Amino acid sequence: MKKGKILSGMRPTGALHLGNYFGALENWVKLQNDYDCYFFVADWHALTTGYENTDDIKNNINNLVIDFLSAGLDPEKCSIFLQSSVVEHAELHLLFSMVTPLPWLTRCPTYKDQLAQMKDKNITTYGFLGYPCLQAADILIYKANFVPVGEDQLPHLELTREIARRFNFLYREVFPEPQPLLTKAKVLPGLDGRKMSKSYNNTIALSDSPEDIKKKVMTMITDPQRIKKDDPGHPDVCAVYAFHKVFNEDEVPEIEENCKGGKIGCVQCKRNLAEKMNAYMTPIYERRQDILSKPAYIKEVVMKGNENARKIARSTMEDVRNALKIDWE
Numbered sequence: 001m002k003k004g005k006i007l008s009g010m011r012p013t014g015a016l017h018l019g020n021y022f023g024a025l026e027n028w029v030k031l032q033n034d035y036d037c038y039f040f041v042a043d044w045h046a047l048t049t050g051y052e053n054t055d056d057i058k059n060n061i062n063n064l065v066i067d068f069l070s071a072g073l074d075p076e077k078c079s080i081f082l083q084s085s086v087v088e089h090a091e092l093h094l095l096f097s098m099v100t101p102l103p104w105l106t107r108c109p110t111y112k113d114q115l116a117q118m119k120d121k122n123i124t125t126y127g128f129l130g131y132p133c134l135q136a137a138d139i140l141i142y143k144a145n146f147v148p149v150g151e152d153q154l155p156h157l158e159l160t161r162e163i164a165r166r167f168n169f170l171y172r173e174v175f176p177e178p179q180p181l182l183t184k185a186k187v188l189p190g191l192d193g194r195k196m197s198k199s200y201n202n203t204i205a206l207s208d209s210p211e212d213i214k215k216k217v218m219t220m221i222t223d224p225q226r227i228k229k230d231d232p233g234h235p236d237v238c239a240v241y242a243f244h245k246v247f248n249e250d251e252v253p254e255i256e257e258n259c260k261g262g263k264i265g266c267v268q269c270k271r272n273l274a275e276k277m278n279a280y281m282t283p284i285y286e287r288r289q290d291i292l293s294k295p296a297y298i299k300e301v302v303m304k305g306n307e308n309a310r311k312i313a314r315s316t317m318e319d320v321r322n323a324l325k326i327d328w329e
């Protein structure tokens with residue numbers, strides 16, 4: 001017996017890295033065993049900030065599906081689908097845009113933050129302003145009970161809940177109010193100690209080979225005050241130590257003690273980390289190589305997921321049109 005329905009998605013903006021994996025995807029793999037899960041490739045959402053250049057979007061969509069599958073999402077346990085292949089998302093988005101007050105959108109924290117951070121892009125568009133309406137449509141069209149989020153994403157989910165409440169109040173109760181399924185993500189810095197981000201070129205990709213991982217680990221920034229092997233270290237400012245806490249938890253107390261005492265050199269510490277990381281990541285990499293050899297399978301997974309999603313979306317839109325009294329046929 002499943003515990004309820006879950007909806008979540010990711011934008012196809014490039015290869016997933018370990019920050020994406022431990023921030024969301026690892027948890028999705030666990031949730032698919034206990035919940036009725038719908039995971040989608042949010043290609044329309046990718047256009048909100050990337051509409052000026054769509055050259056890579058098809059390739060990114062394909063790679064994101066491969067990342068999903070190689071990480072362990074099982075199409076026998078969940079539905080993996082493409083947002084733009086379920087056109088009912090767009091219809092519900094349009095109807096939500098009719099009833100959503102403009103101040104709800106302009107006060108959205110991400111709207112203000114990204115306008116400030118992305119001054120090099122022209123994102124003063126309706127699509128960017130109104131993306132919370134599309135996000136609400138993504139979730140509510142499946143009448144999802146839960147959405148897996150971190151605490152920083154709670155304001156976005158609350159806006160979806162507000163839109164659901166407003167629609168239910170104006171017309172009749174169609175949508176449940178989705179609850180947050182709080183997830184405590186494992187936080188990994190980038191290779192240079194900053195936030196792991198494709199824009200910083202400091203990531204380890206989910207698709208990296210064992211050799212790639214080893215090479216990248218050996219370039220990681222360590223304690224800048226530590227010059228010689230026997231110098232006392234400060235592990236809390238070291239990217240390598242942060243990775244040990246995720247991939248090598250059992251040895252963390254010993255590593256911390258040896259680092260602070262100058263009993264272990266950074267090169268040795270990195271080699272140890274690379275070994276532990278590859279023990280964890282190699283099965284994901286091997287699944288990826290197997291999936292890449294079966295392009296027809298990738299298409300089959302998405303087509304099956306699309307059909308599963310469409311059935312629910314069409315049923316929900318019948319309820320919506322009836323509530324709005326615009327189903328005249």
